[in-house]
Amino acid sequence: MRHFALSLLLAVVVISIATSWLFDHLYQTFTPAQQQHTPQTQLAQLARDIHALIAATDSPHSLLIHWPAQSLLQPQIVPAAAFPLPTALQTKLQANEQIQLETEQHRLFLHRLPNSQDLLVIRSDQAAPHSGLAWWLTGLFYTAVMALILIWLLPFLLRLLRLRRAAQQFGAGDLSQRLQVGSVLYLRDLERDFNHMAERIEHLVQDVKLLSGAMSHELRTPLARIRLGMDTLEETIDPDKRRSYEAKINRDLDTLSRLIDTLLNYARLDQTIHNSSSQPLDLCQLIKKTSAAFETSSLTIDLTLPDTPVQLSGDAFYLSTLLNNLLGNAQKYGRGQVRLELTCQGKHAILAVHDNGMGISPQDAQHIFKPFVRAASAINAQRSGFGLGLALAQRIAQWHQGELSVCDSDALSGACFTLQLPLL
Numbered sequence: 001m002r003h004f005a006l007s008l009l010l011a012v013v014v015i016s017i018a019t020s021w022l023f024d025h026l027y028q029t030f031t032p033a034q035q036q037h038t039p040q041t042q043l044a045q046l047a048r049d050i051h052a053l054i055a056a057t058d059s060p061h062s063l064l065i066h067w068p069a070q071s072l073l074q075p076q077i078v079p080a081a082a083f084p085l086p087t088a089l090q091t092k093l094q095a096n097e098q099i100q101l102e103t104e105q106h107r108l109f110l111h112r113l114p115n116s117q118d119l120l121v122i123r124s125d126q127a128a129p130h131s132g133l134a135w136w137l138t139g140l141f142y143t144a145v146m147a148l149i150l151i152w153l154l155p156f157l158l159r160l161l162r163l164r165r166a167a168q169q170f171g172a173g174d175l176s177q178r179l180q181v182g183s184v185l186y187l188r189d190l191e192r193d194f195n196h197m198a199e200r201i202e203h204l205v206q207d208v209k210l211l212s213g214a215m216s217h218e219l220r221t222p223l224a225r226i227r228l229g230m231d232t233l234e235e236t237i238d239p240d241k242r243r244s245y246e247a248k249i250n251r252d253l254d255t256l257s258r259l260i261d262t263l264l265n266y267a268r269l270d271q272t273i274h275n276s277s278s279q280p281l282d283l284c285q286l287i288k289k290t291s292a293a294f295e296t297s298s299l300t301i302d303l304t305l306p307d308t309p310v311q312l313s314g315d316a317f318y319l320s321t322l323l324n325n326l327l328g329n330a331q332k333y334g335r336g337q338v339r340l341e342l343t344c345q346g347k348h349a350i351l352a353v354h355d356n357g358m359g360i361s362p363q364d365a366q367h368i369f370k371p372f373v374r375a376a377s378a379i380n381a382q383r384s385g386f387g388l389g390l391a392l393a394q395r396i397a398q399w400h401q402g403e404l405s406v407c408d409s410d411a412l413s414g415a416c417f418t419l420q421l422p423l424l
């Protein structure tokens, strides 16, 4: 992080120096000297004008006698021999060009006077800017630039630092690490994405733990029964008993194969969800189609749907899987009566699935959406199941940016599952 801040500051300083040099250079190159309105070029032009004036008079010496002493430029006529100049400069003078010489205190503009061996030397007392002060000012300017950039960068750097620390702790195993989403605009998405990623990983790790715990229990029980059945079968000669043991083994094998299928479906869900695509669909149609398959003589489904289509974006296959699981549970844990109510509230579609069954206690309601969790009431009532249907339904709802919750049903006195999905 320190390297990043330093390199950024260095880059800003180098870039500003380089660009100012470049523009200065371009200005000098492409603007004729006469049009460059720096104090230096203006003085040179003034000196040229004075030279033209003096060269045009018949008696330049008398003009200079009356020259104001306080004038910015002081002309003098000096014999050329008093100014030994290098040949290159002398050639310039012969070509009537202006020559500029600079000392610590003065700046001199030299011109040739026509028809004379004398030179017109115009002296400006305006000393060249003090280079030490100039360097100080330049240094101060860049320090101020760096300080301002640092102030601007500080919240950004602090948040990046927090993000880095959170990532390190998360990597070290603290899966509860989350970031407070701040106000720095360009980091907000990054922080949200980090939290989203952390949440997903935490869920996945929890699922894996639950899955491995449940695997060892759920798989071992039928496997142990099958092994015992096989041993007993080997020792039994009576054909009736043998048939009964074989039937038991077959039932255990069926349970085992259903469990493995359900486990694989659940495990593959993440990958399948990421590969599937959302399409606009009418939730009313989907509900009608899915619930029709449950209508039997032992189950009555009472449908209350809006008259107009309820459009949302989603995957029809997975949404009907979700509904299948809710209706399947209402059938399994209910007493033959189900009510489905679909309404639209604001930007959401709300689907309530009521049943007249055993209901769910508030303690169980907090856990039944976790994989392999089953309420004691369901186990005691000897209803078959692996505790994965609601976990699957919850995942599908979340993937559709929806929510699935449970409460007591006022209408039918059993359980009421509520699914909330965003409308298109």
Ligand code: ADP
Pocket (backbone or CB within 6 Å): 325, 329, 330, 333, 334, 355, 357, 358, 359, 360, 368, 373, 374, 375, 376, 377, 378, 379, 384, 385, 386, 387, 388, 389, 390, 391, 415
């Ligand atoms: P499964 O039904 O296979 O056990 P689910 O994940 O579908 O798994 O349900 C988890 C648990 O939630 C069930 O074991 C049951 O205890 C409880 N449950 C789900 N639906 C209902 C319902 N409609 N009425 C009462 N309890 C329910």
